[in-house]
Amino acid sequence: MLQIDDKIVSIDLLTCGFCCDLSVCAGVCCVYGDSGAPLEKNEEKKLLKELPKFYDYLTPKGQKAIAELGVAVRDGDGDMVTPLVAEREECAYAYFTENGDCLCAIEKAFLERKTTYRKPVSCHLYPIRLKPLGSNIALCYDRQDMCQCARTLGEKNSTPVFRFLREPIIRKFGKGFYGQLEAAYALL
Numbered sequence: 001m002l003q004i005d006d007k008i009v010s011i012d013l014l015t016c017g018f019c020c021d022l023s024v025c026a027g028v029c030c031v032y033g034d035s036g037a038p039l040e041k042n043e044e045k046k047l048l049k050e051l052p053k054f055y056d057y058l059t060p061k062g063q064k065a066i067a068e069l070g071v072a073v074r075d076g077d078g079d080m081v082t083p084l085v086a087e088r089e090e091c092a093y094a095y096f097t098e099n100g101d102c103l104c105a106i107e108k109a110f111l112e113r114k115t116t117y118r119k120p121v122s123c124h125l126y127p128i129r130l131k132p133l134g135s136n137i138a139l140c141y142d143r144q145d146m147c148q149c150a151r152t153l154g155e156k157n158s159t160p161v162f163r164f165l166r167e168p169i170i171r172k173f174g175k176g177f178y179g180q181l182e183a184a185y186a187l188l
């Protein structure tokens with residue numbers, strides 16, 4: 001563990017390689033699991049406001065889930081998360097490409113400049129998961145079998161997890177914190 005101000009950073013984020021390889025995993029992180037992606041406090045409102053901008057990219061199943069459940073739901077732990085199209089199936093905001101890859105409809109609209117909201121912060125930061133720890137916040141590495149291809153490619157490219165996630169780390173915590181991670185990495 002590494003402490004930078006109020007952030008407790010898993011050393012794995014600096015020492016382990018990671019680089020998503022969609023040609024192998026097909027974006028299964030949007031399908032895997034028994035609840036949706038964690039949402040921050042302001043993100044339910046944000047999803048509601050931005051929904052018309054990405055609505056047409058949702059699948060019929062995703063549109064139906066949102067109509068029935070809303071843009072966000074509470075999971076078994078009482079945390080706000082994205083809805084799923086059905087139990088243990090994909091996130092309501094997912095869509096599938098012709099190749100069968102599972103991608104994010106919100107991000108598709110963002111990349112086409114239809115919204116300034118890229119996607120939930122937790123999805124953008126994955127495989128980093130944030131956990132409150134007293135007055136601190138822990139940045140944990142969620143190591144899952146489904147991402148073995150990302151570990152293989154990251155090791156091959158010499159890309160540590162934190163560097164692969166430069167953009168979302170800066171989105172969430174700012175350039176100063178990212179610079180501190182780079183400085184810590186240089187000292188390893």
Ligand code: SF4
Pocket residue numbers: 019020021022025026027028029030126127146147148149150
């Ligand atoms: S996080 Fe894992 S499952 Fe998701 S796109 Fe990256 S490698 Fe694939």
